[in-house]
Amino acid sequence: MSLKGAGYIVGAYEHPTRRATDKSVALLHTECAKGALEDAGLTKDDIDGYFCAGDAPGLGPLSMVDYMNLRCRHVDSTDVGGSSYQVAVGHALESIAAGRCSIALITLAGRPRSEGMATGTATRAGNVAQPDVQFEYPYGPTVVNMYAMCAARHMYEYGTTSEQLAWIKVAASHHAQHNPHAMLRDVVTVEDVVKSPMVSTPLHRLDCCVISDGGGALIVAKPEIAKSLKRPLVKVIGVGEGPKGQMGGDVDLTYSGARWSGPPAWEMSGVKPSDIKYASIYDSFTITVLMQLEDLGFCEKGQGGKFVSDGNLISGVGKLPFNTDGGGLCSNHPANRGGITKIIEAVRQLRGEAHPSVQVKNCNLALAHGTGGSLGTRHCGSTVILERE
Amino acid sequence: MAYVQRKISFAGAPDTNPETKPFWDACAAGKFLIRRCTSCKKAHWYPRGLCPFCFGTCAWEEGSGKGKIYSLSVMKRAEVPFAMAYVELAEGPKMMTNIVDCDLDALKIGQDVKLKFVPTEGGPPVPMFTPV
Ligand SMILES: [Zn+2]
Numbered sequence: 088m089s090l091k092g093a094g095y096i097v098g099a100y101e102h103p104t105r106r107a108t109d110k111s112v113a114l115l116h117t118e119c120a121k122g123a124l125e126d127a128g129l130t131k132d133d134i135d136g137y138f139c140a141g142d143a144p145g146l147g148p149l150s151m152v153d154y155m156n157l158r159c160r161h162v163d164s165t166d167v168g169g170s171s172y173q174v175a176v177g178h179a180l181e182s183i184a185a186g187r188c189s190i191a192l193i194t195l196a197g198r199p200r201s202e203g204m205a206t207g208t209a210t211r212a213g214n215v216a217q218p219d220v221q222f223e224y225p226y227g228p229t230v231v232n233m234y235a236m237c238a239a240r241h242m243y244e245y246g247t248t249s250e251q252l253a254w255i256k257v258a259a260s261h262h263a264q265h266n267p268h269a270m271l272r273d274v275v276t277v278e279d280v281v282k283s284p285m286v287s288t289p290l291h292r293l294d295c296c297v298i299s300d301g302g303g304a305l306i307v308a309k310p311e312i313a314k315s316l317k318r319p320l321v322k323v324i325g326v327g328e329g330p331k332g333q334m335g336g337d338v339d340l341t342y343s344g345a346r347w348s349g350p351p352a353w354e355m356s357g358v359k360p361s362d363i364k365y366a367s368i369y370d371s372f373t374i375t376v377l378m379q380l381e382d383l384g385f386c387e388k389g390q391g392g393k394f395v396s397d398g399n400l401i402s403g404v405g406k407l408p409f410n411t412d413g414g415g416l417c418s419n420h421p422a423n424r425g426g427i428t429k430i431i432e433a434v435r436q437l438r439g440e441a442h443p444s445v446q447v448k449n450c451n452l453a454l455a456h457g458t459g460g461s462l463g464t465r466h467c468g469s470t471v472i473l474e475r476e
Numbered sequence: 477m478a479y480v481q482r483k484i485s486f487a488g489a490p491d492t493n494p495e496t497k498p499f500w501d502a503c504a505a506g507k508f509l510i511r512r513c514t515s516c517k518k519a520h521w522y523p524r525g526l527c528p529f530c531f532g533t534c535a536w537e538e539g540s541g542k543g544k545i546y547s548l549s550v551m552k553r554a555e556v557p558f559a560m561a562y563v564e565l566a567e568g569p570k571m572m573t574n575i576v577d578c579d580l581d582a583l584k585i586g587q588d589v590k591l592k593f594v595p596t597e598g599g600p601p602v603p604m605f606t607p608v
Contacts, residue, residue, distance in 0.1 A: 223522075286551075336522075337570070
């Protein structure tokens with residue numbers, strides 16, 4: 088049975104904070120849940136399914152269901168890093184289709200900025216029982232040098248340049264100038280990006296996303312409920328997930344899990360990349376965006392550099408408006424996990440509720456893609472395709 | 477610029493994981509082991525009890541210590557800059573490692589490298605590589 092249309096996104100909320108020194112992580116999750124319920128026109132007691140991931144404090148759904156005092160028939164805490172929330176939408180569709188819940192709440196929140204976390208540049212050992220740790224930790228893997236190795240290999244194989252990568256940040260900054268909540272609102276140029284300090288070759292400081300506190304929430308509901316609410320109808324028509332690792336040593340850094348999460352989502356939806364009017368593409372780094380665009384089929388493998396150049400991702404200028412809220416590169420990367428904000432901006436676009444300066448005309452089809460974990464080692468690609476009904 | 481070696485920390489101890497203790501014991505004795513499947517005959521990385529290609533049983537063998545740089549990133553924003561890399565071993569698999577004892581800015585993808593053990597704090601030396 089196809090999951091196409093089994094659920095609708097009826098509520099979406101992004102927390103406006105980018106620095107939350109005065110709030111706990113649990114409170115941030117709950118403020119996001121409250122915001123999404125108000126957006127949907129539902130109340131707390133309507134929720135019967137709850138989805139969270141590794142950013143939820145304590146024992147995941149148990150701690151949060153207790154803190155928020157929910158009564159759920161179904162919980163899920165699949166953790167695939169920043170791509171968990173696209174996966175949660177897919178799993179919510181499955182559980183709705185199976186009759187295990189009718190109204191699913193998905194939350195994300197965290198405060199790496201308040202906690203002074205050196206997100207991208209510090210090596211963390213993690214749990215030494217994790218089978219890869221002893222073979223990686225001594226070598227100093229950081230978030231940024233792992234993504235940087237993907238960029239270096241892409242440049243080597245396809246001739247991609249730092250200037251081409253810079254266009255991705257330039258496009259994000261053009262959008263962020265209109266977002267009052269964005270952390271970085273100054274429009275930048277290609278030159279600004281390539282002249283910013285080198286963090287880990289070939290990635291510069293402006294190739295990296297922001298570190299922010301905050302969060303977001305989504306409500307996914309079954310069709311009958313969605314149609315009884317007063318909000319525009321945003322139907323989920325395609326979902327896919329694809330974890331990718333080092334493949335036993337056959338490491339291939341030139342493509343991401345999007346190569347595996349995209350095809351099932353496209354097939355379910357019945358639409359193709361050229362039909363998409365707006366795309367939210369996970370942007371932990373500029374290279375992340377470029378590789379996902381190729382892997383999702385928006386352009387040929389190796390042609391991503393050309394595709395993103397000359398403002399092609401800028402709303403009103405190029406062919407594929409992306410991350411019109413400013414994305415993780417300029418606006419927000421709450422809990423170091425950008426998956427949920429990708430879906431939220433796609434919902435805004437489909438409802439016609441994006442900022443007027445970046446709103447895509449007649450936006451009826453959108454895609455929101457996540458990449459969680461580390462692109463250079465083990466990560467998950469997760470794809471959601473949405474239609475305005 | 478003269479090469480400066482950053483301090484390397486080991487994670488846990490060799491016997492943290494009984495599956496790979498022989499590997500670290502060999503490192504302590506100056507030997508670089510790789511793991512090969514007795515069924516499909518493929519070598520893999522990082523070492524596992526069962527083959528990640530066919531779940532066949534595996535045996536240790538001494539690696540040649542030869543390889544070439546598959547990808548590379550010089551971490552500039554670190555107390556002591558260092559070269560993170562994946563090296564494609566002559567035996568096939570690609571392993572995460574560092575390229576040491578060299579001009580970091582002159583390193584290139586595709587370059588031939590050879591094994592060099594680098595001491596750690598709290599554990600056996602770890603296999604790294606240096607240009608041939
Ligand atoms: Zn085998």
